[in-house]
Amino acid sequence: MAPTLTLISKSMITIENIHKSFGALEVLKGIDLHIDKGEVVSIVGPSGAGKTTLLQIIGTLDKPDAGRVVVDGIDTSKLSTRKLSDFRNQHLGFVFQFHQLLPEFTALENIMIPAYIAGVSQKEAKKRAKELLAFMGLSERASHKPNELSGGEKQRVAVARALINNPAVILADEPSGSLDSKNKQELHQLFFDLRDKFGQTFVIVTHDEGLAELTDRTIHLKDGVVVGESAKKEEESVDEVETIVTDGDNLSLV
Ligand SMILES: Nc1ncnc2c1ncn2[C@@H]1O[C@H](COP(=O)(O)OP(=O)(O)O)[C@@H](O)[C@H]1O
Numbered sequence: 001m002a003p004t005l006t007l008i009s010k011s012m013i014t015i016e017n018i019h020k021s022f023g024a025l026e027v028l029k030g031i032d033l034h035i036d037k038g039e040v041v042s043i044v045g046p047s048g049a050g051k052t053t054l055l056q057i058i059g060t061l062d063k064p065d066a067g068r069v070v071v072d073g074i075d076t077s078k079l080s081t082r083k084l085s086d087f088r089n090q091h092l093g094f095v096f097q098f099h100q101l102l103p104e105f106t107a108l109e110n111i112m113i114p115a116y117i118a119g120v121s122q123k124e125a126k127k128r129a130k131e132l133l134a135f136m137g138l139s140e141r142a143s144h145k146p147n148e149l150s151g152g153e154k155q156r157v158a159v160a161r162a163l164i165n166n167p168a169v170i171l172a173d174e175p176s177g178s179l180d181s182k183n184k185q186e187l188h189q190l191f192f193d194l195r196d197k198f199g200q201t202f203v204i205v206t207h208d209e210g211l212a213e214l215t216d217r218t219i220h221l222k223d224g225v226v227v228g229e230s231a232k233k234e235e236e237s238v239d240e241v242e243t244i245v246t247d248g249d250n251l252s253l254v
C-alpha cells in the first residue's frame with residue numbers, strides 16, 4: 001500500500017528566500033523550502049554546504065539576514081527573543097550528533113527538563129518521561145546517568161527529551177553520526193515509528209545515504225543553494241519518482 005501522507009497537504013514549515021552570511025562568507029544564498037506536516041525530509045550535501053546553518057535557522061537558533069521562516073503557522077521573524085525561546089520549547093525538538101545530555105542527571109531527569117521549562121508539573125513530566133522511556137525500550141535505564149548508557153541508548157534518551165513537549169517538528173543534525181551501524185538503524189527506524197505514531201514532521205541533516213533513501217524527500221544543498229531534490233522511490237510506483245536536478249555535476253540521485 002502506498003502511504004496516505006500525500007493526502008495531508010498542510011504546510012508545517014515554509015522558508016522563503018533565506019540568506020545568511022558570516023562576515024564576507026555567504027553561507028546561504030536564497031533558500032526556499034516547503035515541508036508538509038508528517039513529512040520526513042533529509043538534507044544532504046558536502047561538508048560546508050550550509051546544512052547546519054540552515055537547520056539552525058529553521059530552528060530559530062540563528063537568525064537569517066533576509067527571508068522568512070514560518071513554522072506551524074507562526075511567522076518566527078515576528079517573535080521577540082523571549083517569545084522565541086517559548087516557541088522553541090513548545091513547537092520544536094532538537095537532536096544533535098552528540099547527545100548533549102546533562103551528565104549529572106539521570107535519563108529520566110534529562111527527558112523531563114524541557115517539560116519543567118514549559119511549566120509542566122513534576123508529576124505530569126515524570127509520567128510522560130516514563131511513557132517515552134517505555135516507547136524507546138529504555139524503562140530499565142530510567143535511573144542511569146549518561147555515562148552509564150551506551151551510545152545508542154544516549155541518543156534514544158536525547159530523542160525522548162526532544163519529544164517530551166510533543167513538538168510538531170523534530171530537527172536533527174547528523175543524529176546517527178556517532179553511532180555504529182546497528183544503533184544507527186534502530187535510531188532511523190525510531191524516527192519513522194514516531195512519525196507514524198505521533199505524526200511529527202522531521203527535518204534530518206545527514207551524511208548517511210541509507211537514512212536519506214528512507215526519507216520521503218531529500219534536499220540536496222551545495223554552496224548555500226538547493227541544487228536538487230529527490231523523492232523517495234516507492235517500490236510499487238517507480239514511475240512516480242520525481243527527480244529534479246538543477247546542477248547535476250556532483251549529485252548521485254536515485
Ligand atoms: N558561526 C559561524 N561563524 C563563521 N562561519 C561559520 C559559522 N557557522 C558556520 N560557518 C561557516 O559556514 C559554512 C557552512 O557551515 P555549516 O552550515 O556548518 O555547513 P555544513 O553543516 O553543511 O557542514 C562553513 O564554511 C562554516 O565554516
Ligand SMILES: [Mg+2]
Nearest residue numbers: 051052053173
Ligand atoms: Mg553540519
